[in-house]
Amino acid sequence: MAFNLKYSQYNNASILVEWPQKIDELILDDIIIFKSKIENYYSKQKVEVINAYTSILIIYSFTIDKFNDELSVLKNLYSKKNSQSEVNKQLWEIPVCYDPYFGEDLVQFSRTKELSISEIIELHTNKIYTVYFIGFLPGFLYLGGLDPKLKLARKRTPSLTVKKGAVGIGGNQTGIYPQDSPGGWHIIGNSPVEIFNPNESLPCIISPGDKVRFVPVSKSEHSEILKLIEVDQYNLKSKPIYA
Amino acid sequence: MLKVLKSGLYTSIQDTGRFGYRSLGVPVSGAMDAYSSTYANTILGNSIDDAVLEITMSGPQLQFLKPTQIAIAGADLQPRLNGRAVQNNRAIMVTEEDVLTFSGLNSGLRTYLAVKGGFITKTVLESKSMYRAITDSERIQAGEIIEYTEFAKASQTTNAHIKYDSTILSSKVLEVSKGPEFERLNEVQVKRLEKQRFEVSKFNNRMAYQLLPILPNDLNPIITTPILPGTVQLTPSGHLIVLMRDCQTTGGYPRILQLTERSINILCQKRQGEEIILRIKD
Numbered sequence: 001m002a003f004n005l006k007y008s009q010y011n012n013a014s015i016l017v018e019w020p021q022k023i024d025e026l027i028l029d030d031i032i033i034f035k036s037k038i039e040n041y042y043s044k045q046k047v048e049v050i051n052a053y054t055s056i057l058i059i060y061s062f063t064i065d066k067f068n069d070e071l072s073v074l075k076n077l078y079s080k081k082n083s084q085s086e087v088n089k090q091l092w093e094i095p096v097c098y099d100p101y102f103g104e105d106l107v108q109f110s111r112t113k114e115l116s117i118s119e120i121i122e123l124h125t126n127k128i129y130t131v132y133f134i135g136f137l138p139g140f141l142y143l144g145g146l147d148p149k150l151k152l153a154r155k156r157t158p159s160l161t162v163k164k165g166a167v168g169i170g171g172n173q174t175g176i177y178p179q180d181s182p183g184g185w186h187i188i189g190n191s192p193v194e195i196f197n198p199n200e201s202l203p204c205i206i207s208p209g210d211k212v213r214f215v216p217v218s219k220s221e222h223s224e225i226l227k228l229i230e231v232d233q234y235n236l237k238s239k240p241i242y243a
Numbered sequence: 244m245l246k247v248l249k250s251g252l253y254t255s256i257q258d259t260g261r262f263g264y265r266s267l268g269v270p271v272s273g274a275m276d277a278y279s280s281t282y283a284n285t286i287l288g289n290s291i292d293d294a295v296l297e298i299t300m301s302g303p304q305l306q307f308l309k310p311t312q313i314a315i316a317g318a319d320l321q322p323r324l325n326g327r328a329v330q331n332n333r334a335i336m337v338t339e340e341d342v343l344t345f346s347g348l349n350s351g352l353r354t355y356l357a358v359k360g361g362f363i364t365k366t367v368l369e370s371k372s373m374y375r376a377i378t379d380s381e382r383i384q385a386g387e388i389i390e391y392t393e394f395a396k397a398s399q400t401t402n403a404h405i406k407y408d409s410t411i412l413s414s415k416v417l418e419v420s421k422g423p424e425f426e427r428l429n430e431v432q433v434k435r436l437e438k439q440r441f442e443v444s445k446f447n448n449r450m451a452y453q454l455l456p457i458l459p460n461d462l463n464p465i466i467t468t469p470i471l472p473g474t475v476q477l478t479p480s481g482h483l484i485v486l487m488r489d490c491q492t493t494g495g496y497p498r499i500l501q502l503t504e505r506s507i508n509i510l511c512q513k514r515q516g517e518e519i520i521l522r523i524k525d
Contacts, residue, residue: 008423010423010471010501011420011471011473011501011503011504012503012504014471016423016469018423021465021466023466035266046262046263048262048263048264048265048266049266050265050266050469050492050493051266051469052466052467052468052469052493053466053467053468054466054468055468055469056469057468057469057471059265059471061262133266133467133493134266134267134268134492135268135467135491135492135493136268136491136493137268137376137491138264138267138268138269138270138376138377139267139268140268142467142493178376179376196267196268198269198367198368198376198377198378199367203264203267203269203368204267204268208266
């Protein structure tokens with residue numbers, strides 16, 4: 001599917017490409033394919049591409065001399081036929097412990113939403129979420145697909161310290177804090193897995209376009225997984241998704 | 244080796260930044276005033292991406308444990324070697340036991356200390372720039388030892404003829420281009436951006452600089468989009484936030500302006516209360 005894209009120069013070394021302003025999986029797929037074509041085309045030069053819901057920003061390591069020349073490179077790439085093996089997608093199973101010990105806001109969340117804790121867990125683990133992009137913090141996944149029944153506006157006053165691995169809900173979004181950070185989401189659980197590790201050659205194993213499912217684990221399973229991660233004996237479960 | 248006797252207000256290792264990891268949410272980081280850090284490296288014949296120390300407002304106390312050549316560029320913090328004044332923008336020979344101190348801020352806010360061959364610290368994701376959650380620490384601490392290569396003899400400094408452009412420290416004017424959401428501003432707001440004398444608020448650090456006064460607006464938030472250092476966001480409360488080198492990679496506020504590279508270098512040399520004028524070009 002070809003969209004009507006808007007190209008504009010963002011600064012002297014970057015170009016912004018915008019899709020229709022709508023959070024939509026068809027747009028996401030188109031973004032990911034275009035991003036991958038650009039990265040492949042410029043694999044010898046230093047160029048990086050940031051994607052968000054409805055746009056990509058192409059950052060060149062050189063000053064753009066002729067905007068129109070770069071523009072025609074991009075437009076040609078976009079209209080080029082997709083090669084099959086361009087994007088491999090995975091479904092990741094992420095263990096989450098929904099014990100109130102970790103989910104510091106779980107009890108309050110349950111009262112506010114008039115849902116039992118087991119209903120919250122069921123609603124949160126029944127869905128398959130789509131990874132739209134990574135932003136906010138290194139390794140923070142923007143996930144789409146939260147059950148509308150779990151929607152709850154962010155806290156008025158953010159917590160100063162949300163723990164690494166905390167699983168939260170903010171508005172119609174859900175996600176995992178990849179490191180200790182201030183944050184305004186309601187914390188309902190904790191995942192022991194390391195989504196982001198800067199000392200690995202592949203610091204973030206999950207990519208935009210991938211899918212994520214949360215799998216409930218007990219407190220003791222949570223600490224078992226932590227121990228395995230410490231001795232480098234734990235691998236996050238995933239399986240390929242075929243289009 | 245360099246021994247940190249006192250750390251100063253905020254001193255960190257920086258280079259030209261972490262290019263290529265923004266799609267994982269990793270900020271680019273790097274020296275706030277890329278012009279001055281490059282200048283310090285150039286004086287010593289270093290590569291421009293050699294790691295330097297970024298020193299903010301109040302200087303550290305540093306002791307050299309091996310001879311080398313150093314250069315300081317950027318803000319004037321009145322550097323002293325063993326108590327005697329030394330100048331910015333010169334190659335200076337230092338020897339074992341020499342102590343570098345700074346006796347006070349004269350102009351600018353950030354200065355850069357380069358050593359011959361660059362500081363040797365851990366490289367994470369292709370950069371030595373310190374950033375929380377990427378490197379082990381986000382700034383240097385008293386007692387720390389930082390490695391560098393010994394240079395006993397002064398090397399010929401071939402680049403001494405390049406004059407330091409001190410307008411980086413004195414200019415009030417930030418050149419900006421229109422951001423993707425600029426067109427959503429009304430005429431009154433645009434006029435105010437052009438005519439208003441802004442000042443740097445107390446909220447200024449490596450992530451962002453807020454400007455005052457506020458610009459009242461009723462712009463809607465946008466769907467989260469990519470952002471860059473130099474992007475000026477306008478919040479619903481009217482705050483103008485100029486994103487700096489450690490900024491996040493995506494954001495949800497309208498992006499009304501974009502600073503040039505040179506303007507980022509100028510702004511990061513400003514302190515709370517200093518005046519700023521925006522010059523919007525097409």
